[in-house]
């Protein structure tokens with residue numbers, strides 16, 4: 001059985017029963033309201049040193065599709081912006097909606113995007129292990145990138161072509177040589193705020209860095225994500241993986257800052 005999911009019985013509205021952080025003071029995602037954002041000139045640019053990054057695998061964890069990286073050294077890090085320490089790239093994954101519907105987690109003045117890509121990094125300068133970092137307020141840094149629908153994305157096929165290999169929950173396959181730099185928009189201008197992991201255990205350990213500029217993917221490419229299943233091969237009830245997003249959470253006095 002699964003501890004949590006995105007359905008009626010196990011979805012975001014009942015996560016608080018097993019995960020008390022759900023009702024915390026700095027939960028994510030949030031609705032970003034640009035006019036209420038404070039421009040902070042002390043915020044420098046975000047720097048992504050992904051040139052020697054090493055993807056290892058792609059897998060279906062029953063909640064999303066995840067590409068894992070070798071984070072045994074500082075070969076791929078995010079630094080600058082609001083970050084005190086460089087953070088190591090550990091994995092990236094997506095959240096998306098049903099056919100023609102929106103599935104982003106963060107929204108901008110109430111507007112949701114088709115999907116949202118999360119690049120998860122951890123502070124290996126201050127913490128010995130990822131697990132330790134995942135529970136510390138300055139432990140994780142997640143770079144969020146919105147996906148809007150339009151023309152095909154020239155590189156996303158590298159991911160969507162592999163999805164048939166990880167259709168079922170618990171499936172994993174080799175996925176080497178993929179550099180997520182190809183998924184970045186042209187501008188790295190961002191909003192940033194202190195928040196949480198958007199899935200259980202909902203730890204309030206994330207410095208969120210959300211890029212203002214979305215990338216464009218086609219509806220056809222998005223539809224390939226929807227062939228994934230929440231369920232494992234041996235389960236009789238097949239459940240299509242879609243709408244795997246948490247709705248916006250209360251800001252509770254937090255400040256959202258922007259670089260420019």
Ligand SMILES: CN[C@H]1CN(c2cccc(OC)c2)S(=O)(=O)c2sc(S(N)(=O)=O)cc21
Pocket residue numbers: 063091118120134135142196197198199200201202203
């Ligand atoms: C299932 N998904 C999460 C798994 N991880 C996690 C986080 C904290 C503690 C932990 O204890 C095992 C695991 S994770 O750090 O890889 C992330 S990041 C993330 S999101 N959507 O906020 O970017 C969700 C998850």
Ligand SMILES: [Zn+2]
Pocket residue numbers: 093094095118198
């Ligand atoms: Zn996520």
